[in-house]
Amino acid sequence: MLQQIYPSVAHDYSYELNKDFQFAAAHYVPSEDAGKCRQMHGHTYYANVTVAGDELDRSGFLVNFAIIKRLIHDRFDHSLLNDDTESFSDELPERFPTTEVVARTIAELVQSYLDGTANRPHVVQVFLRETPTSYCLYRPKRKAAVNDER
Ligand SMILES: Nc1nc2c(c(=O)[nH]1)N=C([C@H](O)[C@H](O)COP(=O)(O)OP(=O)(O)OP(=O)(O)O)CN2
Numbered sequence: 620m621l622q623q624i625y626p627s628v629a630h631d632y633s634y635e636l637n638k639d640f641q642f643a644a645a646h647y648v649p650s651e652d653a654g655k656c657r658q659m660h661g662h663t664y665y666a667n668v669t670v671a672g673d674e675l676d677r678s679g680f681l682v683n684f685a686i687i688k689r690l691i692h693d694r695f696d697h698s699l700l701n702d703d704t705e706s707f708s709d710e711l712p713e714r715f716p717t718t719e720v721v722a723r724t725i726a727e728l729v730q731s732y733l734d735g736t737a738n739r740p741h742v743v744q745v746f747l748r749e750t751p752t753s754y755c756l757y758r759p760k761r762k763a764a765v766n767d768e769r
């Protein structure tokens with residue numbers, strides 16, 4: 620699964636990097652419509668995070684690959700996602716730990732870190748595979764900024 624070719628995302632930043640990593644986690648989807656997924660079960664999630672930008676930091680990095688992995692792996696590996704109530708909720712569908720929401724949460728956690736860096740690159744795509752046959756792509760909407768019209 621690692622070394623997979625992922626769908627590309629359109630942007631016109633000069634640099635783009637991709638980091639693959641995996642984590643094992645349990646979850647359940649607390650919806651009447653979720654069928655067997657209402658029961659707690661586990662996955663090895665395969666994630667690919669795409670970061671893009673025009674400026675490098677003092678190490679010549681957009682962002683250190685290791686930081687992207689650490690931010691997500693250290694938080695979710697060998698956890699029950701539903702227990703992470705800062706990220707997920709059993710009450711609000713937009714915060715149930717579905718593949719879609721976990722992908723969006725990964726994007727938000729990484730972007731929150733990137734917003735505190737000097738070169739401020741952007742998460743432009745998160746690919747998250749939950750099973751051999753199921754995956755989700757999340758692409759954050761571009762936010763217009765004073766000095767950044769992309
Ligand atoms: N849109 C979504 N649909 C489903 C999600 C989800 O997160 N978003 N999650 C699940 C379950 O959690 C499950 O882990 C994955 O379901 P599924 O792909 O059906 O799993 P199978 O291994 O049984 O798939 P097969 O291809 O039939 O073997 C369900 N739906």
Ligand SMILES: [Zn+2]
Nearest residue numbers: 646656660662
């Ligand atoms: Zn599942």
